[in-house]
Amino acid sequence: MSLKDQITDDMKTAMRAKDSERLATVRLLIAEIKRKEVDERIELDDAQVVAIVEKMIKQRKDSITQFEAGGRQDLADIEKAELAVLVTYMPAGLSDEEVAAEVAAAVAASGAAGPQDMGKVMAILKPKLAGRADMTAVSAQVKKALAGG
Structure with missing residues:
Protein backbone atom coordinates (compact mmCIF):
# COMPACT_ATOMS: atom_id res chain seq x y z
CA MET A 1 0.00 0.00 0.00
CA SER A 2 1.40 3.37 -0.98
CA LEU A 3 1.71 6.16 1.55
CA LYS A 4 -0.93 8.15 -0.33
CA ASP A 5 -3.40 5.21 -0.06
CA GLN A 6 -2.62 4.90 3.65
CA ILE A 7 -3.36 8.60 4.17
CA THR A 8 -6.68 8.25 2.33
CA SER A 20 -12.45 15.81 13.89
CA GLU A 21 -8.95 17.01 14.83
CA ARG A 22 -7.18 14.13 13.09
CA LEU A 23 -9.56 14.38 10.15
CA ALA A 24 -8.81 18.08 9.64
CA THR A 25 -5.05 17.47 9.60
CA VAL A 26 -5.31 14.50 7.23
CA ARG A 27 -7.53 16.54 4.91
CA LEU A 28 -4.93 19.33 4.89
CA LEU A 29 -2.29 16.79 3.90
CA ILE A 30 -4.45 15.29 1.14
CA ALA A 31 -5.24 18.76 -0.20
CA GLU A 32 -1.53 19.58 -0.36
CA ILE A 33 -0.81 16.29 -2.17
CA LYS A 34 -3.60 16.90 -4.69
CA ARG A 35 -2.49 20.50 -5.22
CA LYS A 36 1.02 19.34 -6.07
CA GLU A 37 -0.30 16.63 -8.41
CA VAL A 38 -2.56 19.08 -10.26
CA ASP A 39 0.07 21.83 -10.47
CA GLU A 40 2.73 19.52 -11.86
CA ARG A 41 0.39 17.09 -13.68
CA ILE A 42 2.05 14.07 -12.12
CA GLU A 43 1.20 11.18 -9.81
CA LEU A 44 3.22 11.52 -6.59
CA ASP A 45 5.24 8.58 -5.33
CA ASP A 46 6.01 7.85 -1.67
CA ALA A 47 9.23 9.89 -1.66
CA GLN A 48 7.40 12.96 -2.95
CA VAL A 49 4.59 12.49 -0.41
CA VAL A 50 7.20 12.24 2.36
CA ALA A 51 8.73 15.50 1.11
CA ILE A 52 5.32 17.19 1.44
CA VAL A 53 4.84 15.78 4.94
CA GLU A 54 8.35 16.95 5.86
CA LYS A 55 7.55 20.47 4.62
CA MET A 56 4.29 20.55 6.59
CA ILE A 57 6.10 19.36 9.74
CA LYS A 58 8.66 22.14 9.35
CA GLN A 59 5.85 24.69 8.95
CA ARG A 60 4.16 23.42 12.13
CA LYS A 61 7.41 23.60 14.11
CA ASP A 62 8.00 27.17 12.93
CA SER A 63 4.42 28.12 13.83
CA ILE A 64 4.72 26.60 17.30
CA THR A 65 7.86 28.63 17.94
CA GLN A 66 6.18 31.83 16.75
CA PHE A 67 2.95 31.25 18.67
CA GLU A 68 4.78 30.46 21.91
CA ALA A 69 6.96 33.54 21.50
CA GLY A 70 3.80 35.59 20.99
CA GLY A 71 2.10 34.13 24.07
CA ARG A 72 -0.58 32.28 22.07
CA GLN A 73 -0.42 28.86 23.72
CA ASP A 74 -3.91 28.00 22.43
CA LEU A 75 -2.73 28.24 18.81
CA ALA A 76 0.54 26.49 19.63
CA ASP A 77 -1.45 23.55 21.05
CA ILE A 78 -3.44 23.25 17.80
CA GLU A 79 -0.20 23.19 15.79
CA LYS A 80 1.28 20.57 18.16
CA ALA A 81 -1.77 18.34 17.63
CA GLU A 82 -1.37 18.65 13.85
CA LEU A 83 2.36 17.95 14.17
CA ALA A 84 1.65 14.73 16.11
CA VAL A 85 -0.59 13.49 13.28
CA LEU A 86 1.87 14.44 10.53
CA VAL A 87 4.83 12.74 12.23
CA THR A 88 3.04 9.38 11.96
CA TYR A 89 3.50 9.49 8.16
CA MET A 90 7.27 9.90 8.30
CA PRO A 91 9.46 6.83 7.75
CA ALA A 92 11.43 5.51 10.71
CA GLY A 93 14.39 7.73 11.54
CA LEU A 94 17.99 6.60 11.36
CA SER A 95 20.29 6.48 14.36
CA ASP A 96 23.39 8.68 14.52
CA GLU A 97 25.57 5.63 13.82
CA GLU A 98 23.55 4.74 10.70
CA VAL A 99 23.80 8.32 9.43
CA ALA A 100 27.56 8.35 10.09
CA ALA A 101 27.95 5.10 8.13
CA GLU A 102 25.96 6.55 5.19
CA VAL A 103 28.10 9.71 5.27
CA ALA A 104 31.33 7.68 5.25
CA ALA A 105 30.05 5.54 2.35
CA ALA A 106 29.01 8.61 0.36
CA VAL A 107 32.37 10.33 0.93
CA ALA A 108 34.14 7.19 -0.29
CA ALA A 109 31.78 6.72 -3.28
CA SER A 110 32.13 10.31 -4.46
CA GLY A 111 35.91 10.40 -4.05
CA ALA A 112 35.54 13.65 -2.11
CA ALA A 113 38.86 15.15 -1.10
CA GLY A 114 37.85 18.21 0.87
CA PRO A 115 35.19 20.76 1.75
CA GLN A 116 34.90 21.85 -1.90
CA ASP A 117 33.36 18.42 -2.69
CA MET A 118 30.52 18.77 -0.19
CA GLY A 119 27.95 19.22 -3.00
CA LYS A 120 28.88 15.85 -4.52
CA VAL A 121 28.50 14.06 -1.20
CA MET A 122 25.18 15.75 -0.35
CA ALA A 123 23.85 14.88 -3.83
CA ILE A 124 24.42 11.20 -3.00
CA LEU A 125 23.00 11.44 0.54
CA LYS A 126 19.90 13.57 -0.02
CA PRO A 127 17.82 10.97 -1.91
CA LYS A 128 18.86 8.22 0.53
CA LEU A 129 18.28 10.10 3.78
CA ALA A 130 15.51 12.61 3.01
CA GLY A 131 12.74 12.15 5.53
CA ARG A 132 14.77 9.68 7.58
CA ALA A 133 17.36 12.03 9.06
CA ASP A 134 17.70 15.73 9.86
CA MET A 135 19.49 17.01 6.78
CA THR A 136 21.03 19.90 8.75
CA ALA A 137 22.74 17.38 11.04
CA VAL A 138 23.77 15.28 8.04
CA SER A 139 25.30 18.37 6.43
CA ALA A 140 27.27 19.08 9.62
CA GLN A 141 28.57 15.49 9.66
CA VAL A 142 29.62 15.76 6.02
CA LYS A 143 31.48 19.03 6.74
CA LYS A 144 33.23 17.38 9.67
CA ALA A 145 34.18 14.31 7.60
CA LEU A 146 35.50 16.41 4.71
CA ALA A 147 37.47 18.66 7.04
CA GLY A 148 39.32 15.59 8.24
CA GLY A 149 37.59 15.57 11.62
Whole structure:
Protein backbone atom coordinates (compact mmCIF):
# COMPACT_ATOMS: atom_id res chain seq x y z
CA MET A 1 0.00 0.00 0.00
CA SER A 2 1.40 3.37 -0.98
CA LEU A 3 1.71 6.16 1.55
CA LYS A 4 -0.93 8.15 -0.33
CA ASP A 5 -3.40 5.21 -0.06
CA GLN A 6 -2.62 4.90 3.65
CA ILE A 7 -3.36 8.60 4.17
CA THR A 8 -6.68 8.25 2.33
CA ASP A 9 -7.59 5.22 4.46
CA ASP A 10 -6.69 7.17 7.60
CA MET A 11 -9.03 9.95 6.51
CA LYS A 12 -11.89 7.44 6.14
CA THR A 13 -11.09 5.92 9.53
CA ALA A 14 -11.04 9.36 11.18
CA MET A 15 -14.42 10.14 9.57
CA ARG A 16 -15.96 6.94 10.92
CA ALA A 17 -14.48 7.55 14.39
CA LYS A 18 -15.66 11.19 14.30
CA ASP A 19 -12.11 12.27 15.19
CA SER A 20 -12.45 15.81 13.89
CA GLU A 21 -8.95 17.01 14.83
CA ARG A 22 -7.18 14.13 13.09
CA LEU A 23 -9.56 14.38 10.15
CA ALA A 24 -8.81 18.08 9.64
CA THR A 25 -5.05 17.47 9.60
CA VAL A 26 -5.31 14.50 7.23
CA ARG A 27 -7.53 16.54 4.91
CA LEU A 28 -4.93 19.33 4.89
CA LEU A 29 -2.29 16.79 3.90
CA ILE A 30 -4.45 15.29 1.14
CA ALA A 31 -5.24 18.76 -0.20
CA GLU A 32 -1.53 19.58 -0.36
CA ILE A 33 -0.81 16.29 -2.17
CA LYS A 34 -3.60 16.90 -4.69
CA ARG A 35 -2.49 20.50 -5.22
CA LYS A 36 1.02 19.34 -6.07
CA GLU A 37 -0.30 16.63 -8.41
CA VAL A 38 -2.56 19.08 -10.26
CA ASP A 39 0.07 21.83 -10.47
CA GLU A 40 2.73 19.52 -11.86
CA ARG A 41 0.39 17.09 -13.68
CA ILE A 42 2.05 14.07 -12.12
CA GLU A 43 1.20 11.18 -9.81
CA LEU A 44 3.22 11.52 -6.59
CA ASP A 45 5.24 8.58 -5.33
CA ASP A 46 6.01 7.85 -1.67
CA ALA A 47 9.23 9.89 -1.66
CA GLN A 48 7.40 12.96 -2.95
CA VAL A 49 4.59 12.49 -0.41
CA VAL A 50 7.20 12.24 2.36
CA ALA A 51 8.73 15.50 1.11
CA ILE A 52 5.32 17.19 1.44
CA VAL A 53 4.84 15.78 4.94
CA GLU A 54 8.35 16.95 5.86
CA LYS A 55 7.55 20.47 4.62
CA MET A 56 4.29 20.55 6.59
CA ILE A 57 6.10 19.36 9.74
CA LYS A 58 8.66 22.14 9.35
CA GLN A 59 5.85 24.69 8.95
CA ARG A 60 4.16 23.42 12.13
CA LYS A 61 7.41 23.60 14.11
CA ASP A 62 8.00 27.17 12.93
CA SER A 63 4.42 28.12 13.83
CA ILE A 64 4.72 26.60 17.30
CA THR A 65 7.86 28.63 17.94
CA GLN A 66 6.18 31.83 16.75
CA PHE A 67 2.95 31.25 18.67
CA GLU A 68 4.78 30.46 21.91
CA ALA A 69 6.96 33.54 21.50
CA GLY A 70 3.80 35.59 20.99
CA GLY A 71 2.10 34.13 24.07
CA ARG A 72 -0.58 32.28 22.07
CA GLN A 73 -0.42 28.86 23.72
CA ASP A 74 -3.91 28.00 22.43
CA LEU A 75 -2.73 28.24 18.81
CA ALA A 76 0.54 26.49 19.63
CA ASP A 77 -1.45 23.55 21.05
CA ILE A 78 -3.44 23.25 17.80
CA GLU A 79 -0.20 23.19 15.79
CA LYS A 80 1.28 20.57 18.16
CA ALA A 81 -1.77 18.34 17.63
CA GLU A 82 -1.37 18.65 13.85
CA LEU A 83 2.36 17.95 14.17
CA ALA A 84 1.65 14.73 16.11
CA VAL A 85 -0.59 13.49 13.28
CA LEU A 86 1.87 14.44 10.53
CA VAL A 87 4.83 12.74 12.23
CA THR A 88 3.04 9.38 11.96
CA TYR A 89 3.50 9.49 8.16
CA MET A 90 7.27 9.90 8.30
CA PRO A 91 9.46 6.83 7.75
CA ALA A 92 11.43 5.51 10.71
CA GLY A 93 14.39 7.73 11.54
CA LEU A 94 17.99 6.60 11.36
CA SER A 95 20.29 6.48 14.36
CA ASP A 96 23.39 8.68 14.52
CA GLU A 97 25.57 5.63 13.82
CA GLU A 98 23.55 4.74 10.70
CA VAL A 99 23.80 8.32 9.43
CA ALA A 100 27.56 8.35 10.09
CA ALA A 101 27.95 5.10 8.13
CA GLU A 102 25.96 6.55 5.19
CA VAL A 103 28.10 9.71 5.27
CA ALA A 104 31.33 7.68 5.25
CA ALA A 105 30.05 5.54 2.35
CA ALA A 106 29.01 8.61 0.36
CA VAL A 107 32.37 10.33 0.93
CA ALA A 108 34.14 7.19 -0.29
CA ALA A 109 31.78 6.72 -3.28
CA SER A 110 32.13 10.31 -4.46
CA GLY A 111 35.91 10.40 -4.05
CA ALA A 112 35.54 13.65 -2.11
CA ALA A 113 38.86 15.15 -1.10
CA GLY A 114 37.85 18.21 0.87
CA PRO A 115 35.19 20.76 1.75
CA GLN A 116 34.90 21.85 -1.90
CA ASP A 117 33.36 18.42 -2.69
CA MET A 118 30.52 18.77 -0.19
CA GLY A 119 27.95 19.22 -3.00
CA LYS A 120 28.88 15.85 -4.52
CA VAL A 121 28.50 14.06 -1.20
CA MET A 122 25.18 15.75 -0.35
CA ALA A 123 23.85 14.88 -3.83
CA ILE A 124 24.42 11.20 -3.00
CA LEU A 125 23.00 11.44 0.54
CA LYS A 126 19.90 13.57 -0.02
CA PRO A 127 17.82 10.97 -1.91
CA LYS A 128 18.86 8.22 0.53
CA LEU A 129 18.28 10.10 3.78
CA ALA A 130 15.51 12.61 3.01
CA GLY A 131 12.74 12.15 5.53
CA ARG A 132 14.77 9.68 7.58
CA ALA A 133 17.36 12.03 9.06
CA ASP A 134 17.70 15.73 9.86
CA MET A 135 19.49 17.01 6.78
CA THR A 136 21.03 19.90 8.75
CA ALA A 137 22.74 17.38 11.04
CA VAL A 138 23.77 15.28 8.04
CA SER A 139 25.30 18.37 6.43
CA ALA A 140 27.27 19.08 9.62
CA GLN A 141 28.57 15.49 9.66
CA VAL A 142 29.62 15.76 6.02
CA LYS A 143 31.48 19.03 6.74
CA LYS A 144 33.23 17.38 9.67
CA ALA A 145 34.18 14.31 7.60
CA LEU A 146 35.50 16.41 4.71
CA ALA A 147 37.47 18.66 7.04
CA GLY A 148 39.32 15.59 8.24
CA GLY A 149 37.59 15.57 11.62
